[in-house]
Amino acid sequence: MKKILALLLILALSISMFAACSSDNNANEAANTTSEAANTSTEEAKEDDKEEQITLRIYAQYSDDDTKVPYDYAVAELAKAYPNVTLELDIQAQDDGQKLQTYAATGNLPDIFQVGSTQIETFKESGNILVLDDYAKSTGFLDKAHPSAENIIYNADGHIYAFPYAGNELVMWYYNKAIFEEYGVEVPETYEELLEAIKVFNENDIIPMSIFAKEKWITTAMYDVLATRFAPEGITKLDAGMGKASEDAYVKAAETMQELVEAGMFPQGATNLNYDQAASLFYEGKAAMFLNGQWEIEGSTDKLGENADWMWYPVMPGYEANKFALSGGGAPGGYAVNPNSEHVDLAAEVAAFISEKYCEAKYMKRSNPILALEVNVQPEKPFPAMMEKLANEMGNITSTTKFAWGLTNPQFKVAIEDQSQFLMTPDYTPEQFIEELDKVIDRMNK
């Protein structure tokens, strides 16, 4: 009896295993059949796309007001323009692209996904990203594009892989006017004035500059800001493998950063401060200056009102010509499309549409006029004074660089992020910084 029971058990196990495998096979076959059918009758599919209810998976940022507001607006507008299309949101993880890479590796990429320039390069090689040149023309996306946004629309190879919405954003050096006035400190225009300001603030228990250096992109931005003081191209030259960290400009930038750390410019334990902690130091008047992207304008204006302002980065003696060279700037990126999407044409159309609506939302609701496209809407409230100032001063900017996420070489990106954070600690020397960076650059150039 027991023997029969045991044999039955084995049989049940085996059957369940085969059943599971076979149902998978059936599913795969079904998927293959669907995909073949889709390929063989594109025209029919296009017709169907217009009539049937279609759900597109979209992988997008949706974490704060700056990402939620434009997304919600775009979805609402999409419902009007494409009533048969529903978006299924897969919220983008802050994971260095790990989730998206896994999706690509397992053939599970969403129909539309937000992508940065580093991943464009990887996905290009593996055929996981659709070339959008024709769609950019047919949807009228290019007609609406700002001439200044060419660098973020076209990849280095001349093709379009993503529909951008953000314009050439910048690294801004914010300051609290009230604190400067209270301690009688002039807004520093030169390095010497900056050192003097740091001294005064430290004597009065004010943190000269707050920075969320736990995030490595901002330490990269800080180093880049200093690098632009000596060479306007900043770290982009190193990213392109066209220069070495041992060149004079980059050595001086590293030495300056170390000097500023030693002078007490940043809060103690800065490399463990996250955005909320660092921003609250600035908002609460405990820090006189703050480094962040231009998207901080809205937040700082809300918290500090008219006391919030931005300044040009202080100039190094002998390098006055670089005064208007700024860190930041754009890089190709935005909404990309999965070439294996079942509704690839529709996905490309929707991606272009969403990007355009993002631009509108950012202009209308987020007081941000620096966009990839020209928009035909009015802002819901007047732009903050800092944004007006930036818009007026735009013409003076002589050059921009890139944010860390816009760097094209991922190995260099990791190296500069790690090494610039190291430079924020007192015991790390510029020599170590240069040696480690040059090792990576040498390997990139092999």
Next chain:
Amino acid sequence: MKKFFGNKWAIAAFTLPALILFTVMVFYPIVQVFYRSFFDWNGLTAGTFIGFDNFVRLFDDSVFKVANWNGVKFAALITIFQMTMATILALAVSNARIEGRNFFRVAYFIPVVLSVTVVCQLWLSIYNADTGLLNKLFEVMGLEYRQNWLTDGSKAIYAIAFVNAWQWMGYQFALILAGVKSIPQSYYEAAQIDGCTPMQAHTKVTIPLLKETYKFCLVISVTGGIKAFTEMFIMTSGGPGTSTYTLTYMMYSSAFRAGEFGYGLTAAAVLVLECLAAILVINFIFKSEKGVGDLK
């Protein structure tokens, strides 16, 4: 039934499902790790075979040295702390004269059931240089020992290791306590008749009889230290710079941040070998030492 289990086909049939699962979930990925470590691979394309180039680069990489050294520091700290504290507390709790033993037994185990993320956030607050409990304690005691626990490149790894040691001590405590409970009371009575003090009874009877338990504890804490990742990922993101990298973090950073999956898997391959070597060494040490259990 005996005859049935003597049948090799029957044994094979019963072990096959587990074996297949183990092969698919564990063995095949490990083989892939070693195989892919010989490739220049971005995780998506087929990759290019480059022989031992990744290994040559790895052994010349200063980050690899830092990561390995951090693994050693991490493993040493958690092993010493967990095994010492777990032994002391287990012996104390097993003593019938201690009041509130049940409370302590549960209390010491509580950190184990907490999420690592929660524990890390808790310790991030404790380590905060300005407002953290630790620095405040030093301040209250009048000691000039305020530290930037997580931003000092030379101290951060110890601070992070302590978090792991604190959280998982309860696990070793439970294992050792179970071991202590399994020792027959008659051994202690015999030791008492021979004139042993309680301390001698523990050193001559309890600890030698817990040899297998200690071996297991040592394996989990040493390998846990070598492959540590979560704490540094949450608390410092490997920073400042690369000063709290471990081999696992290096693997993550190479694969997912730099897109060098082949190189990341080379670090993973070395990690697997290091863990295996650690287990072999521990087994060898415990095999060559004769405990009381072997004399029976």
